[in-house]
Amino acid sequence: MLTLIIAESALETIPESLWNHPAIRKLSKTRRRHPNSILLDRSYHHVAMNKLENNEKRGRPDIVHFALLEALGSPLNKEKLLTTYVHTVQDVTIQVNREARLPRNYSRFVSLMEQLFQVGRVPPNSKEKPLLVLKHQTLQQLIKEAKTSHLLALTRSGRPKTLEETISNLAGFNKAGVLVGGFPKGHFTQAVTELADEVVCIDSEMLETWTVVSRVIYEFERALSLPKKRLSETRSSS
Amino acid sequence: MLTLIIAESALETIPESLWNHPAIRKLSKTRRRHPNSILLDRSYHHVAMNKLENNEKRGRPDIVHFALLEALGSPLNKEKLLTTYVHTVQDVTIQVNREARLPRNYSRFVSLMEQLFQVGRVPPNSKEKPLLVLKHQTLQQLIKEAKTSHLLALTRSGRPKTLEETISNLAGFNKAGVLVGGFPKGHFTQAVTELADEVVCIDSEMLETWTVVSRVIYEFERALSLPKKRLSETRSSS
Numbered sequence: 001m002l003t004l005i006i007a008e009s010a011l012e013t014i015p016e017s018l019w020n021h022p023a024i025r026k027l028s029k030t031r032r033r034h035p036n037s038i039l040l041d042r043s044y045h046h047v048a049m050n051k052l053e054n055n056e057k058r059g060r061p062d063i064v065h066f067a068l069l070e071a072l073g074s075p076l077n078k079e080k081l082l083t084t085y086v087h088t089v090q091d092v093t094i095q096v097n098r099e100a101r102l103p104r105n106y107s108r109f110v111s112l113m114e115q116l117f118q119v120g121r122v123p124p125n126s127k128e129k130p131l132l133v134l135k136h137q138t139l140q141q142l143i144k145e146a147k148t149s150h151l152l153a154l155t156r157s158g159r160p161k162t163l164e165e166t167i168s169n170l171a172g173f174n175k176a177g178v179l180v181g182g183f184p185k186g187h188f189t190q191a192v193t194e195l196a197d198e199v200v201c202i203d204s205e206m207l208e209t210w211t212v213v214s215r216v217i218y219e220f221e222r223a224l225s226l227p228k229k230r231l232s233e234t235r236s237s238s
Numbered sequence: 239m240l241t242l243i244i245a246e247s248a249l250e251t252i253p254e255s256l257w258n259h260p261a262i263r264k265l266s267k268t269r270r271r272h273p274n275s276i277l278l279d280r281s282y283h284h285v286a287m288n289k290l291e292n293n294e295k296r297g298r299p300d301i302v303h304f305a306l307l308e309a310l311g312s313p314l315n316k317e318k319l320l321t322t323y324v325h326t327v328q329d330v331t332i333q334v335n336r337e338a339r340l341p342r343n344y345s346r347f348v349s350l351m352e353q354l355f356q357v358g359r360v361p362p363n364s365k366e367k368p369l370l371v372l373k374h375q376t377l378q379q380l381i382k383e384a385k386t387s388h389l390l391a392l393t394r395s396g397r398p399k400t401l402e403e404t405i406s407n408l409a410g411f412n413k414a415g416v417l418v419g420g421f422p423k424g425h426f427t428q429a430v431t432e433l434a435d436e437v438v439c440i441d442s443e444m445l446e447t448w449t450v451v452s453r454v455i456y457e458f459e460r461a462l463s464l465p466k467k468r469l470s471e472t473r474s475s476s
Contacts, residue, residue: 043343062342066304066448073446104300105281106344160469164460204468208311210304214452222402230442231398 002076002176002220003146006067006209007087007139007153007192009182010060013117014040015090021048037118039110057183058089064182065109066210068102074217075226082217085142086182092117093135093142100131139179143195148177153196154212155181155188156203163202163219171223180212240314240414240458241384244305244447245325245377245391245430247420248298251355252278253328259286275356277348295421296327302420303347304448306340312455313464320455323380324420330355331373331380338369381433386415391434392450393419393426394441401440401457409461418450 014035018024023045028035042049042059049055064086076082077098086094094116103109112132116122121130135142143151150173152166170176179196181188185206193199202212221227252273256262261283266273280287280297287293302324314320315336324332332354341347350370354360359368373380381389388411390404408414417434419426423444431437440450459465 041343043341043346060342062344066307069304069446070449070452073449075441075443075445078443103281104298105279106300108281162465162469164465202465202469203313204471205313205316207313208307210448211308211311211452214308214449215456218453218456227400227402227440231400231440233442 001081001083001174002178002217003083003085003148004071004213004216005085005087005139005142005146005177005179006064006182006213007179008057008188009064009086009088010058010184011064011086011088011113011182012040012058012090012092013114014038014045015052018045018048018052023048037114039114039117041110054089056185060184061110061113062106063184063209064113065102065106067180067182067213068096069104070210070214071217072096072098072100072102074214074221075230076217076221079226079230081224081226083146085146087139087142089183091136091138093137093139095133095135097129097131139192140195143177146177147175149173149175150198151177151179151196153179153188153193153199154202154216155193155199156201156206157187157193158199158201161200161202163215166198166200166202167216167219168223171220176220178216180209180216182209239319239321239412240409240416240455241321241323241386242309242451242454243323243325243377243380243384243415243417244302244420244451245417246295246426247302247324247326248296248422249302249324249326249351249420250278250296250328250330251352252276252283253290256283256286256290261286275352277351277355279348292327294423298422299348299351300344301422301447303340303344305418305420305451306334307342308448308452309455310334310336310338310340312452312459313468314455314459317464317468319462319464321384323384325377325380327421329374329376331375331377333371333373335367335369377430378433381415384415385413387411387413388436389415389417389434391417391426391431391437392440392454393431393437394439394444395425395431396437396439399438399440401453404436404438404440405454405457406461409458414458416454418447418454420447
């Protein structure tokens with residue numbers, strides 16, 4: 001069982017300090033929505049973001065989008081052995097139902113996230129288990145809730161170790177957890193790495209979030225011999 | 239050295255048979271562009287695509303987008319050990335410069351592809367090596383040009399074998415090639431699998447293109463002990 005947390009993710013609605021920026025006011029008028037219900041996106045709000053604090057780590061919803069598609073489409077997830085959370089740079093967390101089929105199209109993903117930030121869950125009124133639930137909580141609170149027994153953080157500032165070795169150790173724990181950064185540049189804040197039991201660097205260069213997510217999950221599957229098990233089912237059922 | 243070909247990809251401009259569909263005519267008017275310079279996209283042209291031949295395999299530019307991001311961002315590519323091509327369902331091929339930094343934003347990727355389909359290369363007038371070059375050629379012609387010495391095709395209709403075993407064999411060849419399907423549903427046409435030296439199934443369920451691309455590249459890196467080599471460089475340079 002693996003708990004994946006995409007942490008300090010660059011996913012948020014346009015922050016109050018930008019609401020009066022001319023480009024944002026124009027956008028708000030065109031879209032007929034208040035900026036607090038529009039996702040911050042560097043592709044479109046680059047100029048407005050210039051003066052935003054910590055801006056190199058913010059405004060990249062595409063990172064969460066790709067990373068979630070990698071996670072939810074994995075055999076590990078299909079076997080119900082993966083639990084996925086998103087934690088954002090503004091201390092919002094998103095619990096992702098493993099059966100959620102997220103939109104492949106980016107604009108539709110953005111609309112879904114905007115609805116989630118407004119209503120707190122999607123779909124808003126379903127009687128069944130929601131696909132996504134939003135909470136205002138810190139990473140520390142989320143980790144406590146997820147009850148991981150051993151938490152690994154992957155970051156370039158960690159101890160150099162191959163992913164193979166790292167994950168094969170991790171898979172020995174009953175409720176293993178892993179933190180992968182959901183931002184485009186920079187490092188985890190110290191408060192984040194202090195929450196981890198182990199802090200590891202898996203490559204000499206920065207790797208993209210979706211690449212790390214995909215590799216972590218695949219190594220975890222390998223550690224459980226899942227590829228072989230699933231193929232032998234194919235043989236016996238065909 | 240690995241040659242990756244994303245084959246029969248769901249990437250094309252709106253085909254002539256749809257140009258007179260009311261939804262497409264309206265779109266063409268709004269965007270002030272002829273449909274032959276707009277990418278076919280199921281997210282927007284779902285209804286118009288209903289009567290299109292073979293439509294379940296077409297109109298998903300996001301698949302090529304994600305798959306290319308996985309390929310170009312990989313350590314294997316950074317080490318200049320990966321060559322990436324896209325082949326489309328309409329027998330167009332795209333040669334991807336390994337140093338291309340593709341837009342992360344989907345709309346910008348679509349604009350880039352539309353320009354590529356119109357002009358045949360991007361950037362259009364650069365004196366330097368272009369980032370993307372388009373050719374009208376079959377997969378067979380592309381493979382001949384790429385001069386692979388052993389070609390693997392991954393498809394659910396292949397022989398069940400773990401990816402680990404498959405790629406560790408493949409890495410023994412001097413110019414290894416792999417075909418991964420760039421379409422959302424269905425199988426390679428027979429003509430495609432007949433071009434391959436080996437046809438393998440790596441999982442009991444359909445996996446998404448970007449997931450397969452990411453895993454193939456990672457296994458190839460492992461077969462070359464690249465993760466260890468790159469980490470030891472970190473140690474010696476730090």
